Amino acid sequence: MLVLSAAVSGVALGLLYGLIGLAIVMLYKSTGVCNFAQGTLGTLGAFIGFAVIRDLALPLYLAIVLSLALSAVVGVIVYFVVMRPSQDAGNLNQTVRTLGLSMLVLAMMDAQWPSSPYRFPAVVEGGGVTIAGVVLPGQNLLVAAVSTVIAILLWAFFKYSRVGLSLRAMAEQADTARLLGLKSSRLGATTWAISCVLGAVVAVLIAPTAFLFPSMMDSYMMFVFTGIVLGGLTSLPGALLGCVIVGVISNVTIVSFNFELSVVVVFALMLGGMLLRPQGLLGKPEAARL
Amino acid sequence: MIAGDAKSKTVKASLVIAGGLTVAGSTLPLDTSMQYTLVAASAWAVAAVGLDLLVGYSGQASFGQAAFVAMGAYLVTAMRVQLALPLVVATILGLVVVAIISMILGSIVLRLRIFGLAVSTLFFGYVVYTILMGDSLADFFGGANGMLVPAFEVVGSDPRLLMVVSGAVLMLSVIVTSNVTASQTGRALRLLKSNEAVAAASGVKVKRVKLFAFVYCSLLGAIAGVLYSGVVGYLSPDGFTSNQSINIFAMMVVGGSGTIGGPILGAILLTVVPGYFLREGRISAVIFAAMLLIFLILLPEGFYGLAQKAWTKITGWVHRLVPQPKSAIDSAASDPEAEPAAVSAAPSGREVFRAAEAGDRPTLEIDDLHVQFGDFVALDEVSIKVQRGSIHAIIGPNGAGKTTLLNAVSGLYSATKGDIRLDGASTKGLAAHAIRKRGVIRTFQTPAIVPDLDVLDNVKLGLDADERSSFWVDLLGRVATGRRERALEAQANWALDAVGVPRSRRSLMGRGLDLSEQKRVELARGLVGRGQVLLLDEPTAGLSAAETDALARVLKDVHERFGLTMMVISHHIGFILDIADEMTVLDYGKVIGNGEPAEVLARPVIAQTFVGVEAEPDALASNSSAMNTLALGVG
Numbered sequence: 001m002l003v004l005s006a007a008v009s010g011v012a013l014g015l016l017y018g019l020i021g022l023a024i025v026m027l028y029k030s031t032g033v034c035n036f037a038q039g040t041l042g043t044l045g046a047f048i049g050f051a052v053i054r055d056l057a058l059p060l061y062l063a064i065v066l067s068l069a070l071s072a073v074v075g076v077i078v079y080f081v082v083m084r085p086s087q088d089a090g091n092l093n094q095t096v097r098t099l100g101l102s103m104l105v106l107a108m109m110d111a112q113w114p115s116s117p118y119r120f121p122a123v124v125e126g127g128g129v130t131i132a133g134v135v136l137p138g139q140n141l142l143v144a145a146v147s148t149v150i151a152i153l154l155w156a157f158f159k160y161s162r163v164g165l166s167l168r169a170m171a172e173q174a175d176t177a178r179l180l181g182l183k184s185s186r187l188g189a190t191t192w193a194i195s196c197v198l199g200a201v202v203a204v205l206i207a208p209t210a211f212l213f214p215s216m217m218d219s220y221m222m223f224v225f226t227g228i229v230l231g232g233l234t235s236l237p238g239a240l241l242g243c244v245i246v247g248v249i250s251n252v253t254i255v256s257f258n259f260e261l262s263v264v265v266v267f268a269l270m271l272g273g274m275l276l277r278p279q280g281l282l283g284k285p286e287a288a289r290l
Numbered sequence: 291m292i293a294g295d296a297k298s299k300t301v302k303a304s305l306v307i308a309g310g311l312t313v314a315g316s317t318l319p320l321d322t323s324m325q326y327t328l329v330a331a332s333a334w335a336v337a338a339v340g341l342d343l344l345v346g347y348s349g350q351a352s353f354g355q356a357a358f359v360a361m362g363a364y365l366v367t368a369m370r371v372q373l374a375l376p377l378v379v380a381t382i383l384g385l386v387v388v389a390i391i392s393m394i395l396g397s398i399v400l401r402l403r404i405f406g407l408a409v410s411t412l413f414f415g416y417v418v419y420t421i422l423m424g425d426s427l428a429d430f431f432g433g434a435n436g437m438l439v440p441a442f443e444v445v446g447s448d449p450r451l452l453m454v455v456s457g458a459v460l461m462l463s464v465i466v467t468s469n470v471t472a473s474q475t476g477r478a479l480r481l482l483k484s485n486e487a488v489a490a491a492s493g494v495k496v497k498r499v500k501l502f503a504f505v506y507c508s509l510l511g512a513i514a515g516v517l518y519s520g521v522v523g524y525l526s527p528d529g530f531t532s533n534q535s536i537n538i539f540a541m542m543v544v545g546g547s548g549t550i551g552g553p554i555l556g557a558i559l560l561t562v563v564p565g566y567f568l569r570e571g572r573i574s575a576v577i578f579a580a581m582l583l584i585f586l587i588l589l590p591e592g593f594y595g596l597a598q599k600a601w602t603k604i605t606g607w608v609h610r611l612v613p614q615p616k617s618a619i620d621s622a623a624s625d626p627e628a629e630p631a632a633v634s635a636a637p638s639g640r641e642v643f644r645a646a647e648a649g650d651r652p653t654l655e656i657d658d659l660h661v662q663f664g665d666f667v668a669l670d671e672v673s674i675k676v677q678r679g680s681i682h683a684i685i686g687p688n689g690a691g692k693t694t695l696l697n698a699v700s701g702l703y704s705a706t707k708g709d710i711r712l713d714g715a716s717t718k719g720l721a722a723h724a725i726r727k728r729g730v731i732r733t734f735q736t737p738a739i740v741p742d743l744d745v746l747d748n749v750k751l752g753l754d755a756d757e758r759s760s761f762w763v764d765l766l767g768r769v770a771t772g773r774r775e776r777a778l779e780a781q782a783n784w785a786l787d788a789v790g791v792p793r794s795r796r797s798l799m800g801r802g803l804d805l806s807e808q809k810r811v812e813l814a815r816g817l818v819g820r821g822q823v824l825l826l827d828e829p830t831a832g833l834s835a836a837e838t839d840a841l842a843r844v845l846k847d848v849h850e851r852f853g854l855t856m857m858v859i860s861h862h863i864g865f866i867l868d869i870a871d872e873m874t875v876l877d878y879g880k881v882i883g884n885g886e887p888a889e890v891l892a893r894p895v896i897a898q899t900f901v902g903v904e905a906e907p908d909a910l911a912s913n914s915s916a917m918n919t920l921a922l923g924v925g
Contacts, residue, residue, distance in 0.1 A: 034405050036412075082583060089590030090294060092351065095408065096543050097586045099353075099536045104579035111576055218532070222416050225409035233405055260424035267417045270410060271398050278401045 006255035007248050012140040014247020015147035017224045019202050020217075021231070021239035022154060023195035024224065029234055030170045030191050033083070033094045037102035038199050039217030039224075041078070044105055045071035045200025046207045047113060047214075050120055060121050064204055068197050075196030079189045109214035116214060120207035143205050150201065151240060158236070163190055222263070223250055226270040232283020241281055245269075294591065295742035295801065296347045296480060296548030297598075301468035304551030308335070308464050311558060312457025316450045324562075325449035326521055331561035332456040333517035334359075336463050338541040338553035340510025345539075346548030347471050348503040349483030350400065351408045354415035355538045358508040360422065360530035361388050362515025364431050367439050367525060372430065377443050381516050385509055392508035393501065400500045415535045422527040436526035439519045447523065456517045460554070463510055467550055469767030470506070474759045477751050479503060480740050488738040491700045493726035493755025493819075502761055511538075544585045546592025548742070555593045651714060653678045653855045654699070654730075654823050659708035661691075661698050661879075668694045670879045672708070676823070676872075679853040681845070683866040683887060686876035687899065692859045693735060695876070696825045699857075700732050701725040712822065726755050729822030733815075735831060737808035741801035745791065745811055748800050749782035750775075752815035785814035789844050806837045810844070817848060826858045830865050842868050863891065875899070 020038055027035045049067030052058050058066070082101050083094060109116075122139055130136070158164040169177040170187055178184055203217065210216050227246040231238025246266055253262035273280070314320075315328035337359050344350050365387055369380040399410040421427060423434050431437060445451035470476050478499045482489035490496050519525060537560060545556025564578045589596060654676040661669040669691045676682040684692050697703040699710055701722035710717050717725050731752070739748055757778070763770045786796060789810040795803070803811065809829055816824050829845075830838045842865055848854060849869075860866050866873060866887055873890050875883035877899050883890045890896055 028405060034408055082587065085587050086590055089586075091404070092345070092547075093294075093543065093586055093590050096536075096539055097583060100540065100579055100582040100586055103533065103536065104576065104583060107575035107579050111573055219416075222413045225413060229402070229406055229409060233402075260420055260426065263417055263420045267413055270413060271395075274398050274401055274406065274410065 002255055003252055006251045008136060009140050010248035010251030011244055012143040012147075012247070013251055014227070014244030015240070016143055016202050016205060017220065017227050017243035017247055018240035019147055019150060019198050020220070020224045021228045021243045022151070022236055023198040025228060025231075025234060025236055025239045026154075026167075027191055027195050030167050031083075031094075031188060032091045033098065035098045035195065036095065036221075037078075037098040037105065038195060039221040040102040040105045040109075040214070041071070041074065041196050042199025042201075042203040043212075043214060043217050044074065044109060045196065046120065046203035046212055047109055049200075049204055050113075050118060050207075050212055053121065060123065064123070067204065068200055071196040071200035072193040075193035076189045078196070079185075079192040083192065084185060084188065106214050113214070117211035117216075118213070120204075120212045122208035123205075139205075139208065146201065146205065150198070154236070163187070167191060219263075223247070223266055226266050226273075229270050230273045230281055232280020235280060235282040235284075238280050238282030242273075294346075294548060295799070296471070296483075297594075297742070298472065298744070298747075300550050300594075301465065301472075303594075304464045304468065304549070304554065305461060307551045307554045308332075308457065308461045311335070311554065312453060312461070315453035315457065322449060325453065327562055327565045328558075329449055329452045329456050329521045330518060330565065331558045332453065332460045333514045333521060334538060334541060334561055335514075335554040335557035336456075336460050336517065337511045337514035337538050338545070338557045339460070339463050339467055339550055340507040340514075341538060341542050342547055342550055342553045343467055343470065343479075343510075344503045344507035345542060347476065347483065348479040348500065349404075350500060350503060351404050352411040352504070352507060353408050353532070353535050353539060354411035354413075354418075355507070355511045356530045356532070356534035357415040357418035358388060358392065358511030359515040359518060359534075359538075360418055360527075361391065362512025363439075363519040363525055363530075364422065364437070364515075365512075366516045367437060367519050368430055370440055371437070377516075381513075384516070385512055388508055388512040389505055392505045396501045396504035396508075397497075400497065400504060412532055412535065415530075415532050419527055419531055422530070432525070434527065436524055439523050439525060441523075442520045445520075447520075449521075452520055456521075459513060459517060463513070464550055464554075465767070466765050467510075470764055471550070472767070473764035473771055474750075474754045475499065475502065475761055475764040477740075477743060477747055477754060480743050481738075481751055484740045484742075485738060487702055487722070488734060490722035491702060491726060491732055492738070492751055492815075493723045495723050540582050540586075544582065544589070544592055546594030546596075549592070549594040552592050552594030555597075559593070651678070652676055653713060654857065655709075655711040655714075656695070656699065657709045657711065659695075659698060659710065660706040661694055661703055662706040668879050669698065672876070672879070672881055674874050674881070674884070676855060676857055679849075679855055680871040681849060681856045681858060681869050683870035683873040684857060684859045684876060685861070685863070685866060685873060689878075690876040691879040692876055693827055694879075696732060696827050696857070696859065699725075699825060700730055723755070729820065730825065731816045731819050731821035731823070732825035733809075733812045733827055733829065735828045737805070737812045739800040739803065739808045739811055742799060744799055745786070745796045745803070746779060746782050748811050749785055749814045749818060750778045752785075752817070752819040753778050753781060756820045781818050782814070785817040786811070788817060788848060789814045790840070805832050806834075806841075809833065809841065813841075813844070813848075817852075817854075822855060824854055824856045826856060828859050828861070830860050830862045838862060838865055841865075845869055867891075 020042065024035050024038050027033060045067050048070050049063045052063040052066050053060060078101065082097055087094070123142055158168055166177070166182045167187055167190070169180070169182060170184065206216065206220070223246050224243060227243030228239050229242070230245060231240070231242030246269065249269060250262045250266050253265045311328065311332055315325060315332065320328070337355055341352060341355050344352055362384055365384040366377070366380045369375045369383060370377060373380075375383070395414060399407055402410065422431055425433055427433075441447045442452070442455075445455055471479070478489065478494045481492060482494055482496055482499060486496055522529070541556035541560050542553040543556070544559060545554065546552025560582075563581070564574065652675040656672060656674040659669055659672040660667070672691075672695065674682070684695060686692050694703060698705055701717065701720055701724070705718075712728050712730065717728065720728070740751070743751075757774070759771060759774065768775070783796070791807060791810050791814065795807065800808070800811070813826075813829070829841060833841060845856070846869055849856065858866070858870065870887050872885065873883075873887040874881055875890060875896055882899065883893060883896045
């Protein structure tokens with residue numbers, strides 16, 4: 001029974017991983033950069049919310065709205081200050097920039113909020129429903145609802161909105177998209193804003209259970225990356241699916257054994273996926289262009 | 291582009307950097323803390339140099355280098371403590387274990403492109419850290435409490451002696467890494483860095499060479515770990531977090547990737563500044579990370595690139611101040627282009643074509659070939675026989691499947707149905723490099739010139755498939771490979787003479803060539819190899835009329851002298867009528883005509899495909915500009 005409820009809450013956890021995964025895949029597809037700062041930037045969003053609640057004494061909901069808005073601003077700043085200058089330095093240089101950015105933000109949070117971990121108020125306290133003996137805590141239901149809504153919103157955004165279509169065009173053929181007159185810097189800033197907001201949503205949802213501290217997302221990120229690899233690196237639905245699989249498996253192994261073993265098991269899952277299906281569950285094999 | 295251009299011939303500058311560090315650390319009157327910091331910097335430098343081979347020279351990535359440093363440090367220390375093994379024995383055993391682990395890991399993660407490689411190596415680093423922190427192996431490795439490192443034999447814990455040992459290891463790794471980058475393996479690495487499919491079609495065993503670079507990188511990481519354990523005297527998992535992997539990567543980038551010496555500079559900077567000047571406080575971590583970002587953004591080429599530019603400037607001023615005699619290179623450049631007539635006798639290996647000429651069986655038989663991508667049928671029932679010693683042209687509108695046909699023949703795409711036979715033997719199921727080994731050489735629509743190798747090295751790539759050296763020999767450098775390299779150079783020079791690339795252009799980097807030169811260099815690469823069939827994809831695309839004529843002359847000349855079988859794709863009808871013996875026309879993946887070129891072109895159905903009008907080609911020729919090239923031959 002414990003294992004079953006671990007599996008159920010693993011789905012919720014996996015959906016959270018999936019949201020970060022969506023942000024990373026989206027950014028990778030439209031800019032070619034693998035954003036290793038995704039987790040830390042999200043944590044920054046949660047800390048902003050925390051500071052707003054503690055120092056300005058605003059109610060939780062208002063604080064969350066404010067922190068999401070500020071996260072979008074952070075994303076735009078990151079794009080223009082860190083990513084956009086000397087872009088021709090290559091994807092590797094840019095990827096290492098995200099790693100450096102992650103270190104910088106982490107160090108800044110450490111300096112600013114030295115007495116972490118902090119307790120972060122949950123959006124939904126207690127509650128929950130019991131179905132066939134399995135308890136579904138309110139927080140898990142909220143997570144599942146939020147993730148589903150965001151996934152649908154993202155899907156609609158990419159499918160129908162002008163900006164979303166432009167982003168997809170950038171992702172498929174960046175040069176052609178530029179030739180067609182798409183403004184790459186505005187799109188780049190938009191992508192970074194969206195991914196920072198997604199990161200903050202996840203951090204706000206995780207913080208009540210994990211406590212709030214600067215490196216709280218580090219271990220999650222490994223699981224997210226595994227989900228992305230399983231899903232196929234460039235597939236948005238694949239990232240979500242892969243992350244849910246990882247969420248369930250990691251949660252079940254943590255409950256049945258320990259955290260240490262769950263890390264090893266998830267890593268083995270990643271290697272197994274690479275061996276058996278290198279293009280991922282929902283990815284397409286890449287054909288070389290000559 | 292993953293990493294910038296790698297640089298050649300950096301061994302002297304790199305040795306100066308490594309030697310300077312060693313001398314400074316072992317002789318200058320520094321305080322003890324600074325001395326230890328410099329030894330640590332030299333240890334990290336070894337790890338960063340290893341990473342440079344993988345990233346800067348091979349275009350792969352690893353964000354888990356600290357894990358290999360940790361494995362080296364922990365395994366060797368544990369064997370010294372628990373089994374009381376001497377340092378050297380423990381090191382050798384430790385390196386063997388690390389090599390095996392890295393080989394297993396590499397053979398899995400190297401299947402993925404850069405993104406997958408980056409995240410899986412980062413995760414690997416996290417796994418190693420988690421295991422070292424955890425309780426399950428705590429008896430052996432000390433868990434979160436860490437492990438004391440006994441002093442090294444002979445040198446003890448004297449920082450000056452440690453510096454001498456660590457510096458010597460660093461210099462040795464600089465020499466060996468430079469040897470590799472300057473060798474056949476190094477050429478293969480830079481080729482696969484520029485394009486993996488091209489590398490495979492050129493006979494490079496891509497998986498093997500990548501794995502070599504990965505294991506090499508891991509082993510230098512492990513060696514760095516052993517050196518590091520001697521400096522710190524105490525191992526704790528916190529020294530080997532993912533952040534440390536990123537630090538090593540940053541050392542390489544800040545110093546300048548693809549330079550060997552650059553990563554050493556980066557290691558000195560990123561170890562000394564935080565370890566000595568910014569020792570305490572949370573603010574120092576902020577300054578350090580900000581500094582790293584500023585370097586990445588403002589100095590993407592790294593310190594080495596900056597220093598090299600400054601050096602070129604300074605020597606430029608010196609040259610202007612001191613009048614120089616006209617240099618040999620300048621006078622060579624002003625020579626008229628080396629004429630193809632001056633070609634000497636072909637070196638050995640060329641005879642193969644002559645010897646194989648006997649018999650009238652077709653060299654290349656394409657039999658009922660189907661190639662399909664998803665629902666899209668790219669080639670359908672394509673059957674072509676290419677006669678020995680003939681030039682066979684393939685023409686057709688854009689999207690007819692011409693390049694797909696060449697890709698299928700060279701093993702880059704696999705056929706859904708049908709067979710391709712070389713001298714009667716099927717090539718079904720053979721990998722691209724194996725087909726290259728059987729004598730199929732090809733050129734590409736966009737010339738596959740490696741931008742960061744010089745012209746001579748670019749041509750030598752054509753010989754490497756047939757005259758393979760071994761990784762072990764390549765590690766030894768010119769001492770072991772010198773004679774062989776000189777022989778390759780002679781052949782490469784011969785081929786460059788044949789295609790008319792003047793001597794003065796041969797030490798240029800591939801990046802600096804114009805399109806016509808790139809095409810000729812690629813053709814020279816095709817000529818040196820011991821090939822049976824040369825597949826040329828659009829050799830005339832983008833060339834001027836004069837350049838096309840020159841290329842036709844070179845091809846005819848080469849063909850006459852060596853009887854080489856060629857299959858040529860071209861849109862240029864005049865060029866094809868000039869050189870081809872036989873021609874196949876493709877349209878929508880099907881063969882719609884085959885035979886003697888002028889005769890095929892005269893057929894109404896062919897003319898219709900090309901001009902889209904149903905009429906006699908002769909009538910069209912007079913009033914349609916689109917038919918001008920066609921009319922050249924038909925009229």
